[in-house]
Amino acid sequence: MILQHIADGILSGAIIALGAIGLSFSMKILRFANFSHSELLTWGAYFALIFASFTAAFGPGLGNPVGPFSFGWKFLAALVFTAIATSALALVLHELVFDRLRRTANHMTMVFASFGVALLLRHLVLLLFGGDPIYYSNALQFAVLLPGGVRVMPDQVFLLGVTIVVVVSLHLFLTRSRTGISMRAVSENPDLARVSGVNVASIVRWVWIIGASGAAVAGLMYGMTVQLRPELGFSLILPLFAAAILGGAGSLYGAVIGGLVVGLSENLSVMIIPTTYKPAVPFLLILAILYFRPQGLFGERQ
Amino acid sequence: MIGVLSYLIFFMILALVFGIAVLGLNLQWGYTGLFNAGVAGFLAIGGYAMAILTGPSREAVFGGFELPFLVGLIGAMGAAGLGGIIIGLVTLRLRGEYLAVATFGIAVTIQLVCLNWEYLTGGTLGLIGIPNPTHELASAPLAQNAIFLAMVVALTALVYWGLQRIVNAPWGRVLKAIREDEIAAESLGKNPALIRLTSFVLGCMLMGLGGALYVAFIGFVSPFDFLPIITFQIWTMLIVGGSANNRGAILGAIVVWAVWTGSGYIISQIVPPEFQAQSGAMQAVLIGLILVLSLLFRPRGLIGEKLHVSRHAKL
Numbered sequence: 001m002i003l004q005h006i007a008d009g010i011l012s013g014a015i016i017a018l019g020a021i022g023l024s025f026s027m028k029i030l031r032f033a034n035f036s037h038s039e040l041l042t043w044g045a046y047f048a049l050i051f052a053s054f055t056a057a058f059g060p061g062l063g064n065p066v067g068p069f070s071f072g073w074k075f076l077a078a079l080v081f082t083a084i085a086t087s088a089l090a091l092v093l094h095e096l097v098f099d100r101l102r103r104t105a106n107h108m109t110m111v112f113a114s115f116g117v118a119l120l121l122r123h124l125v126l127l128l129f130g131g132d133p134i135y136y137s138n139a140l141q142f143a144v145l146l147p148g149g150v151r152v153m154p155d156q157v158f159l160l161g162v163t164i165v166v167v168v169s170l171h172l173f174l175t176r177s178r179t180g181i182s183m184r185a186v187s188e189n190p191d192l193a194r195v196s197g198v199n200v201a202s203i204v205r206w207v208w209i210i211g212a213s214g215a216a217v218a219g220l221m222y223g224m225t226v227q228l229r230p231e232l233g234f235s236l237i238l239p240l241f242a243a244a245i246l247g248g249a250g251s252l253y254g255a256v257i258g259g260l261v262v263g264l265s266e267n268l269s270v271m272i273i274p275t276t277y278k279p280a281v282p283f284l285l286i287l288a289i290l291y292f293r294p295q296g297l298f299g300e301r302q
Numbered sequence: 303m304i305g306v307l308s309y310l311i312f313f314m315i316l317a318l319v320f321g322i323a324v325l326g327l328n329l330q331w332g333y334t335g336l337f338n339a340g341v342a343g344f345l346a347i348g349g350y351a352m353a354i355l356t357g358p359s360r361e362a363v364f365g366g367f368e369l370p371f372l373v374g375l376i377g378a379m380g381a382a383g384l385g386g387i388i389i390g391l392v393t394l395r396l397r398g399e400y401l402a403v404a405t406f407g408i409a410v411t412i413q414l415v416c417l418n419w420e421y422l423t424g425g426t427l428g429l430i431g432i433p434n435p436t437h438e439l440a441s442a443p444l445a446q447n448a449i450f451l452a453m454v455v456a457l458t459a460l461v462y463w464g465l466q467r468i469v470n471a472p473w474g475r476v477l478k479a480i481r482e483d484e485i486a487a488e489s490l491g492k493n494p495a496l497i498r499l500t501s502f503v504l505g506c507m508l509m510g511l512g513g514a515l516y517v518a519f520i521g522f523v524s525p526f527d528f529l530p531i532i533t534f535q536i537w538t539m540l541i542v543g544g545s546a547n548n549r550g551a552i553l554g555a556i557v558v559w560a561v562w563t564g565s566g567y568i569i570s571q572i573v574p575p576e577f578q579a580q581s582g583a584m585q586a587v588l589i590g591l592i593l594v595l596s597l598l599f600r601p602r603g604l605i606g607e608k609l610h611v612s613r614h615a616k617l
Contacts, residue, residue, distance in 0.1 A: 033399035035406075097594055108337065109597055111399050112541060116593030119534050123586040131579065234530075238410060241403045276418045283407030290396055290404065 013263020014163040018218035020243035022211020028250025032110040038233035039121035044216030045223035047082040068154035083213040090212035242282035248296025321555035326508030332546035335481035340405035343412035346528035348510025349517040351381035371435040382510020386503040416525040428524025544603025
């Protein structure tokens with residue numbers, strides 16, 4: 001039983017981790033807590049749905065099932081499509097709202113603006129797609145029995161692999177590419193980076209693209225393993241913030257470990273508290289981490 | 303004509319009930335700089351306290367003491383204040399957006415309790431039959447609502463007067479000093495932790511009062527009356543009206559509530575009935591848009607804070 005909770009915790013933790021990377025970067029580099037970040041997960045999931053319905057000629061949903069999975073090769077195209085579409089949405093928000101406020105107002109104003117943007121994005125989904133839950137695929141999938149009596153869906157295992165690929169590529173991007181190194185420089189000290197010739201405006205746009213792409217993949221994964229609904233992202237606000245704060249703002253591996261800790265503690269909590277109170281667990285984690293180590297596990301004290 | 307009048311009375315009652323909560327938030331954010339993103343939670347505490355204290359007794363549910371309305375109001379403020387003390391002691395050492403995340407979590411947790419602790423809150427069904435005090439004073443619905451409005455106007459005026467006294471007193475200047483520079487305020491011998499907590503608790507009590515009046519007016523309470531969107535609405539009212547200005551807070555409540563109900567009416571007239579479920583989404587999109595546009599084009603709000611500059615300063 002406990003092994004099953006651990007397996008479920010790792011799988012839901014992977015989704016939270018991918019979403020939290022963008023939130024963590026925006027807290028550190030854009031310097032504001034973006035309450036609308038979780039809505040990018042919702043939009044990522046629905047962009048993939050749009051892609052699936054426009055490409056119905058190449059198989060239903062995310063493609064004709066291959067092997068034990070509920071999806072086919074079309075899934076990879078959907079992944080790329082939703083990452084690009086969600087990044088475009090994030091860049092539009094950046095240009096229209098957040099970048100303008102950055103120049104004129106203090107950073108708390110940006111937090112309010114993210115409240116408004118979150119409200120806008122969430123209810124636009126409700127307006128366009130309705131409130132009923134939607135699934136990418138109606139194909140029936142059989143759980144695989146692992147040693148120890150743990151049951152997992154093949155999709156979940158595959159998506160865990162996707163998460164690992166995304167995190168490793170991000171690590172390589174941040175440590176090897178010129179843009180990635182500049183991003184870390186801006187994160188450390190924006191003024192010094194600017195006088196050293198780093199184009200800060202372009203780096204800020206890259207932060208949005210990375211955050212939005214991670215959110216899109218996380219949203220797609222949530223849509224595949226749970227369901228699509230307009231409150232998808234909203235229900236993840238606290239887990240995402242818990243993971244980002246736990247890991248420490250701006251830390252890639254912090255966000256990943258934070259996500260896993262949040263996923264695991266949510267799933268293990270049902271052994272001691274009623275399931276209905278599960279959504280409060282990330283909040284308790286946030287309180288605990290802010291009390292004992294406000295800079296997070298991997299963050300530096302400001 | 304009577305229809306318009308009775309609607310206006312109904313509209314103003316709810317606008318001012320929210321206005322009282324906005325005044326509470328204004329004390330916390332506008333004057334003290336405390337980012338409370340859990341307004342819905344404190345409204346809920348006040349609302350449920352009212353329902354438990356004044357409501358009829360029920361089987362298998364706590365409360366139903368059938369106490370007088372005034373006791374309910376005071377009890378609701380006391381409960382929200384007590385909640386504010388406990389939550390403030392835990393979270394007020396946090397700053398800025400971290401406080402926002404923590405208080406947002408509080409509101410989520412309070413809503414979970416409202417949904418699931420059936421013995422206290424009646425669960426998803428909520429608590430019904432909360433007495434409206436005006437029903438004993440008059441029989442015609444119009445007269446009942448007019449009396450309720452008179453009471454809400456009087457309470458709003460009382461709260462406004464009290465807050466003006468507070469913020470213009472030396473203690474109010476300390477609030478602003480803490481908002482602007484906490485370390486400087488501390489170096490002048492003030493106790494920022496205690497003053498922040500006091501301001502937070504007073505604001506929470508006003509939110510509790512707003513929640514209690516809301517519940518007494520509509521006659522029942524359920525977890526779905528205090529969804530997180532209420533927090534966003536109250537914040538939009540404050541930002542649109544003007545933070546750190548009590549008249550702005552009340553004006554913002556009336557303006558934003560007018561936009562909300564007005565747009566709801568227009569949408570219900572032009573949208574075919576089968577899409578009614580989505581009309582609420584359109585209203586919420588509009589509120590989000592107003593908040594963002596207000597921040598972009600009128601960041602101080604309709605009537606913002608008056609600047610106080612020392613007469614010795616040379617500008």
